[in-house]
Amino acid sequence: MAACFASKWSMAVSRSLLGNLSSNNLGSLGKPQDLTSLGYNGLFFQQQLRTFIQMRTKLKVVDNSGAKWVRCIQALKGRKGARLGDTIIASVQEAQPRGKVKKGEVVYGVVVRAAMPRGRCDGSEVKFDDNAVVLVNKQGEPIGTRVFGPVPHELRKKKHLKILTLAEHIA
């Protein structure tokens, strides 16, 4: 009982500290994953509740455009952040020496893998183990010529068909 109270208090403190940035609240997520009861707050930190891709989120780049890591600076569409299939504006943090983009460039990207589960219309959910992005230009066409790793079906609805054709595997 004391441990439960302690975890509740620490969670409340951490929630207030994190403030708006983390948006770690139930309302945004809808159905909590793998929780037995909403009341027991201690379970929140046993299963990682993955949230949106927002400012300062590091994402892996999975095409051969030259960049390795980008940091999200803005999620277009979505007050709380970007999800699977959304476009973001990112700043290149690390790049390969001879690539199409250089370090420090501001680029657009399409999120192709997200650790946050995305619900589909038939009731299923998809979730990947990492956050990954494919760099695109302003018109939505990918800068690179290859895409590595699996990509979800959601890109079809978002009209990123070029990325789908380049993809290795469609999950």
Added chain:
Amino acid sequence: MAANALSYSLAHISTCSCSKKLSPSIFSSPPLISLTPRRAPLPSSSLDALVVRFPSPLSRRFRHFTASAASDNSVEGEAEVEDAEEESEIPAEGADVVAEEKPPRKPRIKLGDIMGILNKRAIEASEKQRPVPDLRTGDIVEIKLEVPENKRRLSVYKGIIISKQNAGIHTTIRIRRIIAGIGVEIVFPIYSPNIKEIRVVKHRKVRRARLYYLRDKLPRFSTFNYRSCSVVLSVEVNSKPFQRS
């Protein structure tokens, strides 16, 4: 228990005017009576409507149990087959009684049972379309899914079941697999009409119900390749359904 059962059956005969078929079958099928005290301990002075209504959902459920047993071709003894034939008369009456009485919600029906009944009905309806095998955590499973976005052919998803959440018609399983180097977890509602086939390929011995530890382990523990039996070249095909020992 016996006195209760006797008073119950007497109440049946005296009150049921519309269900004349009920009385002879009640006498000839003792298992039905023995179920009722477990489910609803009614005093013998209970209301007529309650008494009339209560056996109907039960008998309907009984009918469905035995009907599904028959359809699965599992041999369970002739007593149950006889019961199915006798009680097939009951649900014709019982279903009418329940269907007529449901829209005007009289407070005598136990509201707590209705969701269970609806869920069971929905599961039975979906089982008729496509029977769902017995799935447990640790099964390595292959799912063929028809996705409206991917209109061409059925998508195949393979992987290990890392959790199963039971919620009636929205019972879901979580499949994990390493695809192209990245771990992917997909949650499938197993009674969904989009799922065309679920087949258990193997079983891995696990000692818990949720295998979330697989997320932290090496990727090779979540890799399942070359397991599908759909491609047959020169390998002997094992056509028996997977039996869990």
